[in-house]
Amino acid sequence: MTRWLNNDEQRAWRAFGLATRLLTDRLERDLQAAADMPPTYYELLVLLSEAPERTMRMSELAHWTNSKPSRISHAINKLEQKGWVRREHYADDRRGWLTVLTDDGLAALQTAAPQHVASLREHLIDPLTPEQLRQLGDISQVLLDHLTLHQEQTKHTGKGQGE
Structure with missing residues (x-):
């Protein structure tokens, strides 16, 4: 039997959904306007900048x-076309590739x-107030833990819960 959302749950869900879409859109537009860079590229450059020797396997990315x-x-x-990264063969696996952040990419x-x-x-x-920010962090971590666990379960079984 379907557990329909009550009014409070519906209000929370709709506000959360719209707020996350609007926030993502705003951040994407601001990043594109400021740096001519989509968020995916920015995220990849950040990951590479934080990795040892600014290098990661493609599978890790x-x-x-x-x-x-x-x-x-x-x-x-x-x-790579922008000169921000270069690819190298992974020494232990000729089929594997490493991605290296270049100095131009770091710049x-x-x-x-x-x-x-x-x-x-x-x-x-x-x-947000400091308390709201703490709450947002706590709520986000609960959701992240739940969704990560669900994703891992789905990978191992090939099915989502309830299938």
Whole structure:
């Protein structure tokens, strides 16, 4: 039997859904306008900048961005054309590829980061009180833990819960 949402649940769901879509859209537009960079590219550059020797396997990039390998490969091709990354063969696996953040890529990230952080502050961090921000972090972590567990279960069984 379907457990329909009550009025409070419906209000919370609709506000959450619309707020996340509007926030994502605003952050994407601000990043594109400030740095001519879509969020996927920014996320990849951040991951590479934080990795040892600014290098990661393509499969790791796909995992950490929750993307299909073909989507990551396409994005890396575009970043390579800009000179922001380069690919190298993985020494232990001739079929595997590493992606390396170049100095130009690091410079592009350093140019984009201040505008991205300013947009995050304006549209997410600053409108909240410190208590609301803590609550948002707690709620987000609960959802992340739940969804990550569900995703892992789905990978191992090939089915979602309830199927």
